Amino acid sequence: MSENASSTALQSMRVLKDVFGFNSFLHNQEEIVQAILDKQDAFVVMPTGGGKSLCYQLPAHIVDGTCIVISPLISLMKDQVDAAVETGLRASFLNSSLSASMKRQVEAELSAGELDLIYVSPERFAMPEFVETLKRLNLSFVAIDEAHCISEWGHDFRPDYLNLSTIVQDFPDVPVAAFTATATHRVQEDIVTKLALRSPHVVRASFNRPNLFYKVIPKQKPSDQILKFVRNHAGEAGIVYRTTRKSVEQTASMLAKHDVKAIPYHAGLNDATRVKNQDAFNKDEVEVIVATIAFGMGIDKSNVRYVLHGDLPKNMESYYQETGRSGRDGEPAHCLLLFGYGDIPKIRFFFNTITDETEKKHAIKCLNDMVQYATVHACRRKQLLNYFGEEYPPSHLEVGRCELDVGCSDSRPHPVDSVYPIDNSPASVPCCDICEGEVESVDATEDAQILMSAIARTGERFGINHVIAVITGEDSDRIRQLGHDRIKTYGAGKDRDKRHWRLMIDNLLAQGYILQTTGDYPILQLEPRSREVLFDGERVQVLKTRRKGGKRSLRRAGQEAGAYNEELFNQLRDLRKELAVEQGVPPYVIFTDRTLHEMARFFPATEADMIQLTGVGEKRLASYGLQFMAAIALFRESHPAIHPPKCSNYS
Numbered sequence: 001m002s003e004n005a006s007s008t009a010l011q012s013m014r015v016l017k018d019v020f021g022f023n024s025f026l027h028n029q030e031e032i033v034q035a036i037l038d039k040q041d042a043f044v045v046m047p048t049g050g051g052k053s054l055c056y057q058l059p060a061h062i063v064d065g066t067c068i069v070i071s072p073l074i075s076l077m078k079d080q081v082d083a084a085v086e087t088g089l090r091a092s093f094l095n096s097s098l099s100a101s102m103k104r105q106v107e108a109e110l111s112a113g114e115l116d117l118i119y120v121s122p123e124r125f126a127m128p129e130f131v132e133t134l135k136r137l138n139l140s141f142v143a144i145d146e147a148h149c150i151s152e153w154g155h156d157f158r159p160d161y162l163n164l165s166t167i168v169q170d171f172p173d174v175p176v177a178a179f180t181a182t183a184t185h186r187v188q189e190d191i192v193t194k195l196a197l198r199s200p201h202v203v204r205a206s207f208n209r210p211n212l213f214y215k216v217i218p219k220q221k222p223s224d225q226i227l228k229f230v231r232n233h234a235g236e237a238g239i240v241y242r243t244t245r246k247s248v249e250q251t252a253s254m255l256a257k258h259d260v261k262a263i264p265y266h267a268g269l270n271d272a273t274r275v276k277n278q279d280a281f282n283k284d285e286v287e288v289i290v291a292t293i294a295f296g297m298g299i300d301k302s303n304v305r306y307v308l309h310g311d312l313p314k315n316m317e318s319y320y321q322e323t324g325r326s327g328r329d330g331e332p333a334h335c336l337l338l339f340g341y342g343d344i345p346k347i348r349f350f351f352n353t354i355t356d357e358t359e360k361k362h363a364i365k366c367l368n369d370m371v372q373y374a375t376v377h378a379c380r381r382k383q384l385l386n387y388f389g390e391e392y393p394p395s396h397l398e399v400g401r402c403e404l405d406v407g408c409s410d411s412r413p414h415p416v417d418s419v420y421p422i423d424n425s426p427a428s429v430p431c432c433d434i435c436e437g438e439v440e441s442v443d444a445t446e447d448a449q450i451l452m453s454a455i456a457r458t459g460e461r462f463g464i465n466h467v468i469a470v471i472t473g474e475d476s477d478r479i480r481q482l483g484h485d486r487i488k489t490y491g492a493g494k495d496r497d498k499r500h501w502r503l504m505i506d507n508l509l510a511q512g513y514i515l516q517t518t519g520d521y522p523i524l525q526l527e528p529r530s531r532e533v534l535f536d537g538e539r540v541q542v543l544k545t546r547r548k549g550g551k552r553s554l555r556r557a558g559q560e561a562g563a564y565n566e567e568l569f570n571q572l573r574d575l576r577k578e579l580a581v582e583q584g585v586p587p588y589v590i591f592t593d594r595t596l597h598e599m600a601r602f603f604p605a606t607e608a609d610m611i612q613l614t615g616v617g618e619k620r621l622a623s624y625g626l627q628f629m630a631a632i633a634l635f636r637e638s639h640p641a642i643h644p645p646k647c648s649n650y651s
């Protein structure tokens with residue numbers, strides 16, 4: 001390393017610790033920071049929670065001049081700027097929400113070179129006078145957030161982003177760094193071409209989110225299941241996704257009726273209500289937001305502790321993006337999916353409206369992948385990563401977190417400077433219900449044969465309820481009139497309840513042994529595969545939840561990973577909330593959950609102790625250190641028996 005490079009590396013480390021309060025870089029961050037400091041263009045794909053903002057905020061603090069950050073959502077800009085200012089950066093934003101006098105003030109600070117970072121929307125670049133103003137300034141570099149919005153191939157194309165394609169031409173000496181959490185190789189090429197990036201430093205990080213725990217349970221009574229889960233996570237912020245506006249409203253009011261602070265969010269609500277509800281969630285005024293997929297982009301909230309899907313998502317991409325909104329702060333978060341076969345025909349019905357046959361086939365294939373994710377006995381994380389063409393890092397296999405290997409590697413040739421797995425989580429955070437042994441694969445051939453035989457012997461002309469009535473030996477006029485009380489399988493399954501048979505049918509449908517027709521009176525029919533089970537000895541395996549639950553709960557695992565005092569954590573969280581209300585900022589902007597967990601573990605008593613914690617830099621220490629230390633001291637006084645580990649043991 002040249003002398004120059006090693007001195008900038010040292011400077012970066014110092015700023016990382018003193019300003020941001022972090023002891024080390026997360027994967028990929030250091031080299032991205034270095035590329036920007038070396039005035040190279042950069043293209044970065046890193047998952048949500050990977051730490052993209054630090055990659056431009058840190059060099060913006062070091063380099064002379066102002067960094068222009070292009071951010072797509074006005075609603076998000078204020079929170080982003082508040083967080084940067086809390087960190088101790090000189091940041092501001094320019095958008096249509098500012099009053100004329102505020103706008104003049106920001107422009108004055110900008111012209112005087114008093115800002116490290118200025119956040120603007122892409123629309124501004126369509127205004128020639130704005131571009132001319134920028135030309136008169138000392139710009140350090142341009143950072144483009146959510147860069148995939150410039151590509152028509154991406155899922156969030158925004159025509160405003162096309163305004164950015166002239167940046168390189170207008171500012172030939174200014175480096176450009178583009179960031180996104182999602183970009184296929186095709187979208188990557190499109191972004192690099194549209195922005196005309198010059199031999200950019202390319203980083204594609206792993207999509208793995210090691211602090212997220214994935215779990216699927218059979219959907220039985222979704223309202224009860226959602227309520228139970230939310231109650232088990234009382235005090236934590238969570239998102240519950242539902243498919244329709246009606247189910248969103250019903251679920252939100254069901255939760256509210258049971259004293260859970262929950263509010264709805266969907267496209268049917270007017271703009272003002274949507275903004276108000278999102279803001280209430282962001283500021284921890286409510287615990288749960290029940291939403292359709294309309295809720296998502298623009299969620300910077302770092303302390304979302306769970307995402308519960310009450311219905312089946314349409315594809316793995318959506319599921320990954322939606323679950324990815326939890327655990328941005330790197331602390332353990334829970335992703336639960338309620339899976340019921342009944343959701344599949346509803347989604348398929350929607351696909352029937354697609355006129356383009358290729359598109360329709362693709363949509364069906366994506367749905368099948370999603371169903372497979374929920375029903376196959378293979379590590380959920382592996383399946384998700386496999387979907388993105390990524391192999392699950394072998395190191396996980398070594399520590400026994402995953403027994404099954406369904407991964408495949410991405411062999412497509414592509415110019416990438418770095419691909420590193422992202423794994424910043426404590427090693428003991430569990431992976432998924434399958435790896436944790438919460439679910440087992442059991443032989444269900446006999447039950448499958450009973451069902452298949454009943455479907456065949458009733459002429460493949462009846463629906464789910466009738467087939468179940470026959471095998472459980474229901475005594476009804478209709479069954480007698482049809483003569484179904486005389487077939488061989490009548491009553492063959494009476495020792496199990498109807499719920500068992502309903503789940504069994506779901507399993508056979510999901511695995512393609514039988515099918516359910518569409519229309520007003522859907523009936524069950526046999527697929528060719530079922531004949532192999534009936535006549536050729538094929539065995540049927542189904543997933544079953546173990547009665548005693550998994551090896552460890554997520555909360556316990558989080559505690560094992562870094563035991564903290566929950567009572568103190570709750571008190572510190574209340575203090576954070578009070579301060580946030582005073583400042584008019586979201587609580588996570590003051591300190592993240594991760595920092596509070598560390599406080600509730602190490603009980604810092606001095607500034608020297610406090611500054612060692614993750615996320616405590618000089619500015620936050622000066623702003624809030626005393627208040628938090630006072631709360632901790634008070635707690636200690638009333639709990640003399642507690643002996644926390646020394647902060648110096650923190651690594």
Ligand code: ADP
Binds near residue numbers: 023029046047048615
């Ligand atoms: P992204 O924009 O990629 O979703 P963020 O920039 O919001 O990610 O960062 C995610 C979380 O990681 C934030 O809580 C941030 O404070 C934290 N973080 C970023 N860099 C580091 C680091 N080097 N060490 C510890 N935590 C970090």
